[in-house]
Amino acid sequence: MTDYLIKGARILGGEPRDILIRDGLVAEVGGGLGGAGAAVIDADGLIALPGLVDLHTHLREPGREDAETVESGTRAAALGGFTAVHAMANTSPVADTAGVVEQVWRLGQEAGYCEVRPVGAVTAGLAGRQLAELGAMADSAAGVRVFSDDGMCVSDAVLMRRALEYVKAFDGVIAQHAQESRLTEGAQMNEGAVSGRLGLTGWPAVAEEAIISRDCLLAAHVGSRLHVCHVSTAGSVEIIRWAKSKGWNVTAEVTPHHLLLTDDLVERSPLGSYNPIYKVNPPLRTREDVEALRAGLADGTIDCVATDHAPHPVESKETEWSAAAMGMIGLETALSVVHAAMVETGLLDWAAVADRMSYRPARIGRVAGQGRPVEPGEAANLTLYDPAARTEVDPRGFASKSRNTPYEGLTLPGRVVATFLRGRPTVLEGKLA
Amino acid sequence: MSEARNVSRAVLEGPDIQRALTRIAHEIIERTKGAGNIVLLGIPTRGATLAARLGERIAQFGEVKAPVGSLDITMYRDDLRLRPARPLGRTELPPDGIDDRVVVLVDDVLFSGRTVRAALDALNDVGRPKAVQLATLVDRGHRELPIRADYVGKNLPTAKSEQVKVYLEEIDGRDAVVLIKREEDQ
Amino acid sequence: MRRHLISAADLSRDDATLILDTADELARVSDRSIKKLPTLRGRTVVNLFFEDSTRTRISFEAAAKRLSADVINFSAKGSSVSKGESLKDTALTLQAMGADAVVIRHSASGAPHRLANWVDGSVVNAGDGTHEHPTQALLDAFTMRRRLGTLEDRRVTIVGDVLHSRVARSNVLLLNTLGAQVTLVAPPTLLPVTVESWPCEVSYDLDAALPKSDVVMMLRVQSERMNAAYFPSAREYSRRYGLDRDRLARMPEDAIVMHPGPMNRGMEIAAEVADCARSTIVEQVANGVTIRMAVLYLLLGGETQ
Numbered sequence A: 001m002t003d004y005l006i007k008g009a010r011i012l013g014g015e016p017r018d019i020l021i022r023d024g025l026v027a028e029v030g031g032g033l034g035g036a037g038a039a040v041i042d043a044d045g046l047i048a049l050p051g052l053v054d055l056h057t058h059l060r061e062p063g064r065e066d067a068e069t070v071e072s073g074t075r076a077a078a079l080g081g082f083t084a085v086h087a088m089a090n091t092s093p094v095a096d097t098a099g100v101v102e103q104v105w106r107l108g109q110e111a112g113y114c115e116v117r118p119v120g121a122v123t124a125g126l127a128g129r130q131l132a133e134l135g136a137m138a139d140s141a142a143g144v145r146v147f148s149d150d151g152m153c154v155s156d157a158v159l160m161r162r163a164l165e166y167v168k169a170f171d172g173v174i175a176q177h178a179q180e181s182r183l184t185e186g187a188q189m190n191e192g193a194v195s196g197r198l199g200l201t202g203w204p205a206v207a208e209e210a211i212i213s214r215d216c217l218l219a220a221h222v223g224s225r226l227h228v229c230h231v232s233t234a235g236s237v238e239i240i241r242w243a244k245s246k247g248w249n250v251t252a253e254v255t256p257h258h259l260l261l262t263d264d265l266v267e268r269s270p271l272g273s274y275n276p277i278y279k280v281n282p283p284l285r286t287r288e289d290v291e292a293l294r295a296g297l298a299d300g301t302i303d304c305v306a307t308d309h310a311p312h313p314v315e316s317k318e319t320e321w322s323a324a325a326m327g328m329i330g331l332e333t334a335l336s337v338v339h340a341a342m343v344e345t346g347l348l349d350w351a352a353v354a355d356r357m358s359y360r361p362a363r364i365g366r367v368a369g370q371g372r373p374v375e376p377g378e379a380a381n382l383t384l385y386d387p388a389a390r391t392e393v394d395p396r397g398f399a400s401k402s403r404n405t406p407y408e409g410l411t412l413p414g415r416v417v418a419t420f421l422r423g424r425p426t427v428l429e430g431k432l433a
Numbered sequence B: 001m002s003e004a005r006n007v008s009r010a011v012l013e014g015p016d017i018q019r020a021l022t023r024i025a026h027e028i029i030e031r032t033k034g035a036g037n038i039v040l041l042g043i044p045t046r047g048a049t050l051a052a053r054l055g056e057r058i059a060q061f062g063e064v065k066a067p068v069g070s071l072d073i074t075m076y077r078d079d080l081r082l083r084p085a086r087p088l089g090r091t092e093l094p095p096d097g098i099d100d101r102v103v104v105l106v107d108d109v110l111f112s113g114r115t116v117r118a119a120l121d122a123l124n125d126v127g128r129p130k131a132v133q134l135a136t137l138v139d140r141g142h143r144e145l146p147i148r149a150d151y152v153g154k155n156l157p158t159a160k161s162e163q164v165k166v167y168l169e170e171i172d173g174r175d176a177v178v179l180i181k182r183e184e185d186q
Numbered sequence C: 001m002r003r004h005l006i007s008a009a010d011l012s013r014d015d016a017t018l019i020l021d022t023a024d025e026l027a028r029v030s031d032r033s034i035k036k037l038p039t040l041r042g043r044t045v046v047n048l049f050f051e052d053s054t055r056t057r058i059s060f061e062a063a064a065k066r067l068s069a070d071v072i073n074f075s076a077k078g079s080s081v082s083k084g085e086s087l088k089d090t091a092l093t094l095q096a097m098g099a100d101a102v103v104i105r106h107s108a109s110g111a112p113h114r115l116a117n118w119v120d121g122s123v124v125n126a127g128d129g130t131h132e133h134p135t136q137a138l139l140d141a142f143t144m145r146r147r148l149g150t151l152e153d154r155r156v157t158i159v160g161d162v163l164h165s166r167v168a169r170s171n172v173l174l175l176n177t178l179g180a181q182v183t184l185v186a187p188p189t190l191l192p193v194t195v196e197s198w199p200c201e202v203s204y205d206l207d208a209a210l211p212k213s214d215v216v217m218m219l220r221v222q223s224e225r226m227n228a229a230y231f232p233s234a235r236e237y238s239r240r241y242g243l244d245r246d247r248l249a250r251m252p253e254d255a256i257v258m259h260p261g262p263m264n265r266g267m268e269i270a271a272e273v274a275d276c277a278r279s280t281i282v283e284q285v286a287n288g289v290t291i292r293m294a295v296l297y298l299l300l301g302g303e304t305q
């Protein structure tokens, strides 16, 4: 295994330091390091961050390999600076058995770009009727700790309670996609002034907030861990803040797109009106929601950023709005979007970015060896990022199989220059190594 | 550097126009044997104004009331696609219609003849006149179709690049026919 | 005029007035024996209807034919579209046929916006989902202007299922552009939650609005809405929001009653009101052809942009 000597990287944005990587570990950190035989990487001006950890990724394999595979998705992740991703369970077949989660985990190992941590379904077939074999998935080689019916909300209050209780046995967490189904029947976009004008069925904020409230209360009642997926409204932030103030074991994530984009893009955007590139679940909300989400992420109410990377083939988006699939890809733009939304606005420094995109998500997902500081003795999972770069987003250059990015044509700050997974570079000079 | 500018010259003044219309009115009465069976149809906008003026004169000199109307030809033009869609003019036929009448079409300037061709098509859709005649204040030549005027106020030799503009009191606040020429200055 | 007519919001006051003025002149053509004009000879207008609406399709077809355009009716029922062909593929087919204009009716809000990305010709929105129906608003404005002389400061009350009504959306926008004062009247369940951001007044009380109306426009209310709890029963809806003879009597004497059709007689409008002299419902149908001729002429009758 090659040794690497990273020269002059600013760890978490601090003073320039050299980092010596040997045998998959961070061997030394300091000034003027010499590493005989090591490959030298000039990191002048670059920021070193712990490898990013995504709690919410749709890799689509098995079942929709036309949209993404474990390999293509983890390549995209590496290019985005990630060293671990959580692969969501809504595949075909659903990841609701030890067999499927082990298959996904193994595909991740074979591809070698990223640690792939499968998320297990909460209910069999995501059908919301009976618990999947949560324990078997936890005990499998994949070692599942995060369970979610993402895309579907576990609506049944009893089932949700049982799931929260049951996973305590193996330190699991239920990641809930909070969406009250009756309030969102036929819903197309955020319910507000824009949906009213556009004649698209509204998706009220209360449909998310009602479920989050209930789940917080349930989690408190049974003393279990709840993780709230992709929080999208100001009200949700308030509820989670309140739950945390009670000392309850509730964590939450926000997506990069909910930190940057608003629902008026559906009406007016350079990419055209009613462009389903902006169709996503939960929907893009208002400017006030975006501000509240940023504030929530800044003060720690929201624990982490998770991409909800949701690849779709072109034909699923080149349709009328109501027929289009929901979701957007995000792995390759996540850090730049967070940079634009949180760092350039002065809400987070790079140390806090490391906390929200690496330390905390790794802790929530119980991912050993990830989300650790760049210090001697730690696994060498890290990302070198050029904060001075500015790049126009061009989906044709993406490693993801899909092109459904809402940022096309937008100039975003920063660029991932290198990513190391357990001491081995997956990305060098901005390209897959 | 050469610079183009428009040079305009009045070729008919108010009294000239009055005289020309008077003469045309007399000719119409004469050629139609008293103007008892005619309808004057002006092509909007200025042709319609001229038709009204001719109607007044015919009533004065011929002691007959010639029905006056307007015939918009926009929807019949063959050059619609050369310009953005134009607003429509008014078609207003006399209450007794035009069937079996001698229709005198009235326009301000006769040029390529395409307007008149369109007017003949338009006429075809609104009735069946006994005969159709054409009166124009100015004939500036350069015909592109086998069309000629029966009554002409003034034959005006022009270059194809020149423009002829007719101003009428009722619309423009003054009567004049102006020839506009583009000149290249050194 | 722009290349497309997709939303009433696309029309400036000058644009809208030009359409109404053009329709005024064209209405005279409808009165004569030869109704056909040669204007759009050689132009192709495609009626692309993904939703059944015989009346709207026939209206557009008559308008295009009176302007001598070639008309292709492309009904999605029983065609490749119903077998899963995408809107985009259909658009590319129409493009290959050389459609100069595509008149589209679709159950999805925004479908005309999408179509406009994929065809070079003009797109005319003939009703998209619960979004807009701009030619209906134009024909309504045309009908009002003919009855009332002007729209400036006229008080128009629109009553019924505003939430699901493309007619209401287009009318609010267009009438506001033309200087009229619009009041929406509906049960709160049938109004968008953010209706206060629209350029109009809102009321839940029909009886209070009637004496202050120069125009009362009744919207079709589908009785299925009561299954989704928008209102308790057809009877209660009709009692609170239906226009009957007693309510007609509360309107100013010269105020008119409009309905975009098709009507639910006995639900939002009583039969005797629909058929009374102050009802413009039959005129609206005739004016529909005229206004669509004006729109097609103004979109296609000039140079290709």
Ligand SMILES: [Zn+2]
Pocket: A150, A151, A177, A229, A230, A281, A282
């Ligand atoms: Zn989700």
